[in-house]
Amino acid sequence: MSLDTEMSYQQTYEHPPHSNAADDNLDLRSILQQQALQMAELQRRLAEMSTPTFTVPPTPAPHEKPPREKLPILDKYAGDLALYLAWKSKANAKLDIDGQAIGSLSNQAWYIHSRLDGDALAKFQPWMSHCPDNQRTPELVFRQLDALFLDPTLQAKALDWLNETRQKDTPLATYLPEFDRKLLEAGGQNWDDVIKINMLFKNLNFQLHNRSVGRPRPSTYSEYCADLRLLDNDLSQFRAFQNRKGFRRTNAYVPNRSATTPASEPEPMDWIPHVNAGRPRVPNVSGKDAADRIARGVCIRCDKPGHFANQCPNAVLPSRSPARVNAVSSADKQEQGKEELSP
Structure with missing residues (x-):
């Protein structure tokens, strides 16, 4: 190759016909940006490699204790x-x-x-x-x-008990829980309150039944039972007051003795109160003695205070005959005369 040809080639390579300064700047800028990105990536990786990482273990959950039993141990069942x-x-x-x-x-x-x-x-x-x-x-x-x-006849037996068993002399505090138990056995917990109230009302004894007539009746069964307990308590207190020692019962009106008596008041007549016809007669007790015992507020049977004849635990104290009374009076007079004559 000649010297002229070589110089022409170098000029052609260094200065191509289609290149210019703007394109060269654009390529250089692109290369620099790529290098900057690569450098940033290398620095990030280097920082990760040089900085140790510590993994914090998760905090273990606290050990949960099982809940404690609130009710006592269940009783054992033996087959009753x-x-x-x-x-x-x-x-x-x-x-x-x-x-x-x-x-x-x-x-x-x-x-x-x-x-x-x-x-x-x-x-x-x-x-x-x-x-x-x-x-x-x-x-x-x-x-x-x-x-x-489970007794298959339990419900039928409970219904029979509710329809046939009356309270009679059973205390209400004993009868009412038994009535409620039979009510549950009969499946009556979901019955209307009116049905349960009427069923209990007809089973009450005479005293509670009589005192309940005309009394405002609660609308719910529980309130009715509470009202019956109050009524039974009142009756118990009244019976205790009647049986208290020294209690007197009289239907006669006792006038106020402090009131002044008119001057023209006639002399009182001798009269004997008659025995009430509705009162039961007591054997061997005359009507006069019965009236006298009534006036004094003592028992007609035994002539002692604190109770009535229908509750008297004592034997009958009979009336003394007039002949015997006269004989006793004569004997007393004779004894009195002897004492007067004796020196």
Whole structure:
């Protein structure tokens, strides 16, 4: 290649016909931007490599204690049919309140099983032993216990008791809880209050029934029972007042003795109060003595205070005949005459 040709080639390479200064600046700027980005990426990676990272372990959750049982341990059931419903009610309450503390449904079923004893455990054990794990629940346990110990005639017997058993001489404090228990056994907890009130009203004894007539009747059964208790308490206090020692009963009007008597008042007539025709007669007691005992406020039978003839525990004190009274009076006069004549 000649010198002229080489110089021409160098000029052509260094200064191409289509290049200019603006394009060169644009390319250079692009290269610088790429280098700056690469440098920033390298610096970021270098910083991550030089700075140690510490992983903070998560804070462990505090150990939760199982809830404590609120109700006492369930009483054991030995198989008495009369006590089954009461025991079942207490068992349901135990599971409702302390079921979470006892554990899973299977644990609750085993808990009910552990509270059986005697004949009840002997009858229920075969079912519990052959029961699959997925069927060992309180619901199925109680269903099996109902089949074993729930009296199928319980409701019919309770209805008969409610319709036939009257209070009579039974204290209200004893009769009312028994009435409520039979009401529940008969399924009457959801009956209307009017039905329950009328059923209880017709079973009351004569005294409560008589005092309840015309008395405002509450609209709810619970209020009616509370009103009956108040009425029974009033009657008890009245009977205690009647039986109190020294109590006097008289229907006669006692005038005020402090009032001045008119000067023209006639002399009092001798009269004997007659015995009330409605009062029962007492054997061997004359009408005169009976009237005298009534006026003095003592018992017609025994002539002692503090009670009435229908409640008298003593023997009858008979009236003395007029002949005997006269004989006693004559004897007293003779004795008195002898004493006067004696020196």
